[in-house]
Amino acid sequence: MRIEKTGEIATAALLISALSGFLLAYQYEVAEPFISATAIETVIPFGAFWRSVHFWSSQAFFLVLILHIWQCTGSMDRFCRHRKGRIHWTVVSLTLPLAMYALFTGYVLRFDGTGQAAGKIAEHLLLNVPIAGSMLDRMLMATSTEGLNRVYTVHILFTALCWGLGTWYHTRRVIVGRKIFLYTLTAVVITGVLIHAPIDLPGQNLHLIKGPWFFLGIQELLRHMAPITAGIIFPMIPLAIVALFPWLRKRSGIYSALAIWSSVYIIATVVTLAR
């Protein structure tokens, strides 16, 4: 698939995610997160459908964004000729951590067993960051003092920032062809009807919680390493490589570094899955 196509699909998925997210927000209640999410899933007409659409369009956005970035690394000469292009790349690459955090906070918003644990772990990891820890926690999580208020705010704020970076800054306008939009919507709706968005029953996982799929590797590493190493420094490595790619791309070690990182991450993920 061509680069332009994956960019368009990512934009379409983000649009569907944001629209379905705003729809869910009409029945979602931050003060009663789990109860309202369960109500959406079980009793509110079309609730399960819209949760699924939101869930799958969000996953699609994240995955297609990674694919898009990966494809673009293949034609770096285009971006890297001038310093301005390199800086453009670094700024646009911020969509990756933003999208990841939007996705992550989505799981926390659901606030089932998995969501609660994810929120608590994220808060402790942020507080473990030297010097800036409590500021990062106040900005991004703060569940222990603020409930889900800030998580909800950041979920929407980061979506807006992704949208702004990807359209206003990156392509200067919204590029989504009608066809691409319809294909993406169809794929999301079919997946959503076939596979519901998950939600844990109360007391379902008292002895073993498996976190969101992209977090499983970190979860395993947290069993063996200091929180700051496993939860902050390790996941920052690929994000930093992507952000600094225009400056690092001529270094020979960079692809092996990414390959080693991915292998470790996949193995750790499989180990947690097998528990």
Added chain:
Amino acid sequence: MTRRSLIKKMLMAIAAALCAWPVIGFIMPVRYRPPRKVLIREKLPKGSFLIEPEFVLFASETGPVAVSRTCTHLGCTVSFDETRKQFICPCHQSMFHWNGKYISGPAQKDLPRFEVKTSEDGKGYVVLI
């Protein structure tokens, strides 16, 4: 770098800090919340226990003991295994004795305890969180 561009950079940094100050100053404060009291309206027979969302209350030989359910590793809520009389954390499987003493896993530290008092009417307990 010329002196001119250095001064320009420094002015920009100062401007950025001036913009960040009111934002961070607004975000950081934690609104005051008084310590919470959890009222338990029953007297537990010796040797029994009661599982609450934030702690487990044990009626031990030496009096009531409230052990926090917040894991000392990364804060997940630990479960109480009633048959083995142990706490286990669902996130990274740290284990603790019923009294909060650390057994194994990445947590390393004991679970803290909350202060427990007999309630005013004498028919239950007050746990201060």
